[in-house]
Amino acid sequence: MYLTQKPCLKLLLHFPIFLLHFYSIYSYPTPMNCTDSTRVCTSFLAFKPQPNQTLAVIESMFDVLPGDITVEGNGWGYTFIRKNCSCAAGIKKYVSNTTFTVKSHGGFVTDMVMDAYDGLVFLPNTTTRWAREGSVVPLSLFCGCSSGLWNYLVSYVIRDGDSVESLASRFGVSMDSIETVNGISNPDSVIVGSLYYIPLNSVPGEPYHLKNDTSPVPVPSPSVDNFSADDINRKAHVPYGLIMGGIGVGLALIIISMILCVFLRSSNCLVEARNQAKVAEGNISHKLHRSPILFCGPGRFICCKPVDQTDGESSSDQITAPKPSTLMPEVFNMDKPVVFTYEEIFSSTDGFSDSNLLGYKTYGSVYYGLLRDQEVAIKRITATKTKEFMSEMKVLCKVHHANLVEFIGYAPSHDEVFLVFEYAQKGSLSSHLHDPQNKGHSSLSWITRVQIALDAARGLEYIHEHTKTRYVHQDINTSNILLDASFRAKISDFGLAKLVSETIEGGTTTTKGVSTYGYLAPEYLSNRIATSKSDVYAFGVVLYEIISGKKAIIQTQGTQGPERRSLASIMLEVLRTVPDSLSTPSIRNHVDPIMKDLYSHDCVLQMAMLAKQCVEEDPILRPDMKQVVLSLSQIHLSSFEWEATLAGKSQVFSGLIQGR
Structure with a gap:
């Protein structure tokens, strides 16, 4: 009954397409590849539903609950599906499981699955068979687990008009991040229909807004609705007069709403115009x-x-x-x-x-x-x-x-x-600490590093202690510490999702994960609780970077090959065996060699011990930023005294390595 042509002929026609798809899914770069079959992570799938695919249909397709679905705004039309992701031992790929119910009119399972899931699904050989109505087919959806640099990976199928640059702007991430995750060497070489991964630190999209009316009855597959004869007869018996009456009432309500909108708009603009006129009468030094x-x-x-x-000019009646x-x-x-x-x-x-x-x-x-x-x-x-x-x-x-x-x-x-x-003329602290010569920056002297640390600490102390409402920055790192023309530090990027209210009594609040990997406090990783002590931990990592010139996450040689370790863990390991002086070679080996031993050994050790206190696992044992500022002020004074004892040597050094 289903066969309108010979199955063998149709299979031959689809076989090249299947081979191309099969090759593509095995040519993707990491993070799809995996080896640890015990690992499980949370991932997201970017899915653009068709008009007939309601919330209930999406739930059925992906085997999820409504709370697992978020929506991308601004007209993109995408939903983000949260799924548990694990490593499939047989194919060594990260996948998530679901089921697909074959639609009633038959066909190849391959065609149905590709049409429904738009490139997100792994197609085993069994899906090339001719389908039976009502059959339930198990499927694996491609997902990804981050290596630790990001909280989530979003599986995204490239469409016409997409580029690495547009995706970076759309999702608020850097092009470098997307290129790194996907192993892209040429950002212009992305292929439409291919699967790529978007690294994110926070949950994408917004919650799916349920309407007050009853949602459509869930259907077992994403096929177009098949109307029965009873449905058609019921629709045919709806009174014509009732339909026309409903349309008339709706039009009347729309017209009334438009009149009210125009009236309120005119009133508001009139009030604003009067206020502007009053301002114009006064003598204001600047009229922004x-x-x-x-x-x-x-x-x-x-x-x-x-x-x-649209024409780039203001209309005549606009208040500018x-x-x-x-x-x-x-x-x-x-x-x-x-x-x-x-x-x-x-x-x-x-x-x-x-x-x-x-x-x-x-x-x-x-x-x-x-x-x-x-x-x-x-x-x-x-x-x-x-x-x-x-x-x-x-x-x-x-x-x-x-x-x-x-x-x-x-x-x-x-x-x-x-x-x-x-604008900060000297850029970020990170660019001056990590390979500065290749970035066109001069190196920082020890006294300048101490001044930068003290400046950043004072900025943090201000938002923790001296604002009417207490705030937690939650993304302190060397990239967010900027330097002005005089190498004075300013904390940046704290006004978006990362400023978090905190009570005067020191209460905490739960927030989205937006911090940078390598700076995350242990309590934040375990339960998403962010306090001012979370900032103190991140600042301790910054102090370690100032001392060593190394990044917060570095690659080291482990027993089983290269591995990524946090700078905090490495420095803590060194400091556990250090006596009360910097004479131990192990710690001197972790001081930035670009300073060429032109620093106060005692002051470096004091800063290292302060950083150690800041990264204590128990947040109660960490100092607050007021104590950190006090300690850094003492280190700053001692560094000035040390520099004064060098006589002319310090001046020569300051000319070679930018300091003030």
Whole structure:
């Protein structure tokens, strides 16, 4: 009954396609390959459902619960399926299991599975058979387990228009991360239909919003709904007058809603215009338009007018901000952010040119810009991520300290938000510690390293102790410590998902995993509890990097070959056997050789012991940042006294190795 052509002929026609797919699934790079069959991790599958694939259908397809499904916003139409991922011993690949129910009209299982799962599924030889109606076929879905650098891997099938750059911007990760995970040597060589992995530190998407009405009855397969004769007869008997009446009522409600919207919009804009007129009458030293809220409603309007104009010009009735030639110094001391236009941001970054690209942060790429004659750093974030940050953005406007990178303002567009920050001329501490010559940086003297550590500690102490609401940074690392023209340190990247409220009594709060691997405190790894002591642990790792010049995670030679170890574990192992001096060769071997022994041995040992206290496994035993600042102040003073005893030698050294 099912056979409209000979099965053998159809199998021959599909065999080349099957061979191509079979070759592709075995040509993927790591992390699909695996050897440890006992390992289990949490992974995500990026799946773009068809219009008929409802929530119930997706649950059935992937054998998951509603809580395992999140949705990507901004019109991408993707869902993210959370699955347990393990190593299949037979094929040495990371897979997750599910079942597929054959649809009623028959066909090859291969065709059905590929159409339904869009390249996410492993196809064994058994799926080339002719299917029977109602048959249940076990399937394995490709997933991935991270080697430890990231919390999750998302399985993603490349579509037309996708590139490594677009995926990095879309998911808020660096291109290097995607290339490293997938073993990509040429970012322009991604193939449509191939499976790649996106490394993430936080759960992708947002919870699936259930409607109030009853959801469709779950169906056993993702096939198009087959209507029975009874269904058709029931629909045919719906009264024609009832249908027309319902349409009429709906149109009336829409018209009334539109009238109310226009009325409220006009009223709000009139009030805003009057307020602007009052401001114009006063003598204000700088006339940067500042909005009391980030956006006017969910449509991303300011004064109920779209910020982004398609023709690049403001309409005649739009209230615009006067633009001074420079950002006045007092801008940095005000409680409300400056509102910039998209055109200003685009122009200041030379159209987001690669030459202006500074790097990538947790939720977007960062560009250098010359905005109103002021050097700034501009973070480019997709609009789907902004909901997580809005409450923290208001906090950023009220947090001001010499050792925190200042938040200046923002510019919204229809699908992105641009955050404008103070620019740090010397870049990140990481770039000066890790292979600085190849990055075009001069090395840091010991006295400068101590000053940087003290500056960063003071910035952390401020958000822990001296703000009205206590905060936890949760992503302290050398990449997030920036240096200005005088090599003074400023903590950055703390205003998005990582600022976490903490009670005055020292209470804790559970947050998403957004920290950088190698800096994570043990208690955070085990139960996702983040406190100010989590920041202290990460700062201890930073101190070890300042001393050694090594990265937080380094590759060492183990008994079974190369292995990755944390710098903290290596330094702790060394310090356990160290007496009260730096004479022991084992610890001297871990001091940055680029300083050429031009440092105070006693001060280095004191900083190493302070770092050891900071990375104590028990958070209660760690000092708070107030104590850390006090200890570093003493080390800083002792380092100055040591430098003064060197007479002219220090001056020669400071000329060779940048210090102040």
